[in-house]
Amino acid sequence: NLDVDLICATITHESALTWRPDITSPAGAMGLMQLMPPTGRYLSQEAGIEWTSAKKVLFDPINNVRLGCRYLSALIESYTLDGGLAAYNGGASRAAKWLKSGRDDEVLFEETRAYVPAVLRLYDAFRE
Numbered sequence: 001n002l003d004v005d006l007i008c009a010t011i012t013h014e015s016a017l018t019w020r021p022d023i024t025s026p027a028g029a030m031g032l033m034q035l036m037p038p039t040g041r042y043l044s045q046e047a048g049i050e051w052t053s054a055k056k057v058l059f060d061p062i063n064n065v066r067l068g069c070r071y072l073s074a075l076i077e078s079y080t081l082d083g084g085l086a087a088y089n090g091g092a093s094r095a096a097k098w099l100k101s102g103r104d105d106e107v108l109f110e111e112t113r114a115y116v117p118a119v120l121r122l123y124d125a126f127r128e
Contacts (some may be wrong), residue, residue, distance in 0.1 A: 001076045002069055009063070009122035010072060010088075013115070021061040030058035033068025043067040082116050089115040 014034040015023050021032055029036050035043070037054035046053045047070055049063055057063050076084030079095050082103075087095035090112035098107040107115045 001081075002073050005126035006072075006081075006123050007065070007069060008126050010068070010085075012122050013042075013119050014068075021064065022059045031064035031068075032056060032061055032124050033072075035064065035066050035068055035071070038063075039066055039071065043071055046070070082120065085116045086112050086121050 001008070001071045004017055011019060011032045011090070014029075015032050017052070023034070024030050025034055027036070027061060030040070031071055035058055037058065040054060040058045041051050047067060049057060051057055059096045060065075060078065072084060072088050074094070075087040075092065078084065079087050079093070079099060083095045085100065086108060090109045094108060094112070108116075
């Protein structure tokens, strides 16, 4: 359920337009697809990637994109495209409440309300 354009849109937004593999957010999310270390550790176990440290695994662009795509794909499978993006940014329970509310934006965090359309705009641009 992912294509290269969606992956590029997500990386572009998540990396603050830099595509720097060593970028870290103020919240502690790491790498191109901005994975939190506990999420990265869990996903790496699922993917059979040895977890040596957050920096070694999540700053490796191949591992980061592989894990980020695994995670985003599962979220989109569960919550549709926009719901999956909302879950990726703001958490699965918040995205589920948002979808159940009929996509009432007041349910989402302010950051997530901006995140979903921003990634979708980038996705459209990459597809063009």
